[in-house]
Amino acid sequence: MSYFKPKFRHPRLPVNALGYTVADYDGAISTLCAGCGHDSISTAIRNACFLSSIQPHRIAKLSGIGCSSKTPTYFLGRSHGFNSVHGRMPSVATGASVANRDLIYIGVSGDGDTASIGMGQFIHLIRRNVNMTYIVANNGCYGLTKGQDSATADLGSISKYGSPTPFEGIDLASLALLQGASFVARSFSGDKEQLEPLIRAAMAHQGFAFIDIVSPCVTFANHVGSTKSYAATRAHLEAMPIDFVPMREEIRTQYDPGTTQAITLHDGSVIHLHKASDSHQTDDRNKALMTMQAAREENKILTGLLYLDPNTQDLNHTIELATRPLNSLGKDELCPGSRVLNSINEGLR
Template structure:
C-alpha cells in the first residue's frame, strides 16, 4: 500500500519572509511507528527551517543508519540529502561542508549511529568544529534490530525483554562539552516549545552545534523500567524554557531582570534562556559540564542550551579556505598556471 500527501494547501496559510508556507518544508509520510518521538523531531526541524526562512534548496540533510537516519525522508522534501553508511555521516558532512560553505547542513543520527559504531568519527567532527547542526534522536535502544540496549541506555534500565543493563550509559551532551563542541543543547522530543528555538539557534551558530534529543521508542523502550520512556523522561525533565529571536526582528524580552539570560550569536541573533538559575553561564564550559553531571546524579535531565562558545571559528575558517565554495571554482581559479605553480614550489624548497 502506498501513501501520498495531498498537494493542496489552504490559500490563507501563513508564509515566511521568503513567501513559503510550512507545507513547502514537508517531506514524505513517515513509516515510523505511530507515536515515535522521532516524528516530533522531524516536525520541529521542519518548523524551525520555516520560521528561520531558510530556502529548502539551500539545506543539506545527512544521516547514517538506523530509525533516526530514516528521518530526513520525512522533512524538507525539496532539500539535498545523503544517507551514508552506519556511523560514517561525519565524513560525508565534513567533505560536503568544505566543498560548499553556502548550504545549511543538518546531520541526523541516533544513539547507535553516534555513540557506538560512529563514536570515532563523531569525536573528530567535534574537534574540527565543522559548521553544521548535528541532532541525535536518543532512545537508548536499537529500534531497527528489536530493541537491544544501546550505548546510551541508563545503568539499571530494564529492556522490554526483561534484561537489566549492567553498564553506565554514555552521556553525549557531556561528551560534546568535554571534547570542545562550540554549541551544546539537550531537549525532549515532546517539548516543541523548547526544541524548535533550540534548533533555530543551532542553525544560526557558526560552528559545530550539537543537540541531544531524548526521543522515546514506543515499541521497545516505553515501558516501566526504561530510563527513556515518555513517563520517565517527563518525570526527570529539568527544562530551561527559551526562545530565539533572529537579528531581523526586534530583540526584546518581557521577563523581569534576573529571570532571563540573553545570549548573542554570531549573526546578531539572540537566544533567551528564561528563568535560568542566576549562576548558570552558558559560556562556561566547566560549569556547564558540572551542571549536567549534577543533574544526572540527582536523577534529573537538564535540558536547554547547555553551552555556547560565542567566539569560535569553524573548520573552514581555521583552514583559511577561499570564501567561494570549492564546487563553484572555475578551472582557471583551480589551476593558476605554471608561473604561479613554480612560485609556490620555490617557496617550499
C-alpha cells in the same frame, strides 16, 4: 494500501518572509511507529526552517543508519539529502561543508549511529568544528534491529529481552561539551516550545552545534533514564507477531525554566526532565559541565541551551578555504600557474 499527502493547500495558510508556507517544508509520510518521538523531531526541524525563513534548497540533510537516520525523508522534501552508511555521516558532512559553505547542513543521527560505530568520527567532527547542526534522536536502543541496548542506555535499565544493562550510559551532551563543541543543547522530543527555538539557534550558529534529544521508543521502550522494560504490554506482544506495534499516543510536555517535570513513558517508567533556569550561564564551559553532572547525580536530565561560544571559528575559516563553492571556481582560480607549482615542488625536495 498506499498513502500520499494531498497537494491541495488552503489559500490562507500563513507564509514566512520568503512567501513559503510550512507545507513547503514537508517531506514524505513517515513510516515510523505511531507515536514515535522521532516524528516530533522531524516536525520541529520543519517548523524551525519555516520560522527562520530558510530557502529549502539551501539546506542539506545528512544521516547514517537507524530509525533516526530515516527521518530526513520525512521533512524538507525540496532540500538536498544524503543517507550515508552506519556511523559515517560525519565524513560526508565534513566533505560537503568544505566543498560548499553556502549550504546549511543538518545531520540527524541516533544514539547507536553516534555513540557506538560512529563515535570516532563524531569526536573529530567536534574537534574540527564543522559548521553544521548535529541532532541525535536518543532513545537508548537499536530500534531498527529489535531493541538491543545502545551505548546511551542507563546502567540497570531492562531491555526488551529482560536483562539489565551492566554498563554506564554515555552522556553525549557532556561528551560534546568536554571535547570542545561550541554549541551544546539537550531537549525532549515532545517539548515543542523548547525544541524549535534550540534548532533555530543551532542553525544560526557559526560552527558545530550539537543537540541531544531524548526521544522515547514506543515499541521497545528503551530510553535514556529508563530502568524498566516494556513490561506493561510485553505479555500481550508475546502471543502476537514479532513486528506488531501497538498504536500509542505521542508523549508531549510543557514546563517552565528552572523546574523539573516527571514524564511517564509507555512502559510505565518515569524520567525526570529539568529545564535549565534563565540564570544558567551558557558561556561558561566548566560551570555547564558541573551543572550537568549535578543534575545527573540527582537522576535528572538537564535540558535547554547548555553551552554557547559566540566567538567560535569554524573549519572553513581555520584552514582558510575559498569562500565560494568549489564547483564555481574557474581554472585560473584553481591552478596557480607553473611558476608557483614549481616553487611548491622545490620546497618538497
